[in-house]
Amino acid sequence: MALWLPVSAPSVEAPALHVQSRSALRARPSRGSSTPRSHRSPVQSAAVGFGLAAFARHARAFRAARAQGSGASRSAVSLRAARIDTFLVPGKMDAGKLAMAVAPLAAHIDLSCLCFFGLNVDPALIASVAGGALGIHGMCPVYIADCYGIIGWDKKEGKNVEMMEKGRGSEYGKPGGQGGEGVVVVAFRGKEHGGGGLHMVVKAHGKAELEAVEEGVSYGGFAKACYKLEHSGDLVEVDEFVVSSSVPSAVVSFDGDDAKEVAAGTAKKLPGAATAAGYFPCFCRGYNKYEKDGVEPEAFAGSLEGVPLFGMFAHGELGPLKATGAVAVAAGEAPQTEHEQHSMTSILALYA
Known part of the structure; x- marks a missing residue:
């Protein structure tokens, strides 16, 4: 149930995203250079058309009014429990198309982190949207992963869709991905996504070791x-980023053909229904394993109907030992479990 309070009432800000690296609690610049490699994003390129510009002005005015304790922009705001808003923006990409999809997120006052998983989309274009007229980079940490393939919830199709870089996997004797273009948007909302015992770890291949966070489940x-x-x-290349959460969750690593049964068993580890799921399969799975796209997402739907997936095809996967089975993470806890870097494995993380 939503709790409605006047804007002028005191509000509790969601803490900054917990970004953890092995050497320091921050995102690390790429190794091999004395200074981070930066890309200056076009500041106004996301403001495409009068409608988007007007929306951005409204969002900025609302945030400014909230910071000053004024009720000028809105008479009330909704304070809700932690949630993950995620969706896929498929097809040929431009700043206007992506900005119109992302714009509603700029009005939320509880953003803890915004992540983008892109396939065949210039990271600078994504940055121009989040850091342009929408100004989301001033509200919360914003991270972008350039991916071998992506998986996300297609609102129009009403299902989870996967796509992989054209020919990816053929270097290992596989059929090769079928191509595609798109961006998966993941908005972590609420203070529960400012730290905790569940960690989504995304690393740049060849620039950092794929290791679990010391405490909790990665x-x-x-x-x-x-x-x-x-x-x-500025868009700065980093070795890694980590998004930590304290919501009830469960994580499993598997390499068989029993995705439906695995998802059902993992869901039983939750105290309630799953609301979103992180999904990181090896790029030698997906089309390269089944010679058909969407096999595992469709299998998950048997027990996770309507639950949006977010994630990417990985070149090395991180998760608990397969022999351990699904590992549950209670709210506010950081259980200890063994991890490993997998190959030809799928990792599924359910968020309650």
């Missing part, structure tokens, strides 16, 4: 490259 994998959008608007 899942994720290698992307082609990782970026952070700085408050200045």
Whole structure:
């Protein structure tokens, strides 16, 4: 149930995203250079058309009014429990198309982190949307992964869709991905996504070791490259980023053909229904295993109907030992379990 309070009432800000690396609690610049490699994003390129510009002005005015304790922009705001809003923006991409899809997120006052998983989309274009007229990079950390393939919830199709880089996997004797273009948007909302015992770990291939966070349960994998959008608007390449959560969750690693049964068993580890799921399969799975796209997402739907997936095809996957089975994470806890870097494995993380 939503609790409605006047904007002028005191509000509790969601803490900054817990970004953890092995050497320091921050995103690390790429190794091999004395300074981070930066990409200046076009500041106004996301403001495409009068409607988007007007929306962005409204969002900025609302945030400013909230910070000043004024009720000028809205008479009330909704304070809700932690949630993950995620969706796929498929097809040929431009700043206007992506901005119109992302714009509603700019009005939320409880954003803890915004992540983008892109396939065949220039990270600078994504940065121009989040860091342009929408100004989301001033609200919360913004991270971008350039991926070998992506998986996300297609609102129009009403189902989870996967796509993989054309020919990816053929270097290992597989059929090769069938191509595609798109961006998966993942908005972590609420203070419960500012730290905790569940960690989504995304690392740039060849630039960092794929290791679990010391405490709690980690899942994720290698992307082609990782970026952070700085408050200045610069897009800086980093070795890794980590999104930590304290909501009830469960993580499993599997390499068989029993995706439906695995998802059902993992869901039983939750105290309630799953609301979103992180999914990181090896790029030698998907089309390269089944010679058909969407096999595992469709199998998950048998027990996770309507639950949106978010994630990417990885070049090395991180998760608990397969022999351990599904590992549950209670709210606010950080259970200890063994992890390993997998190959030809799928990692599924359910969030309650």
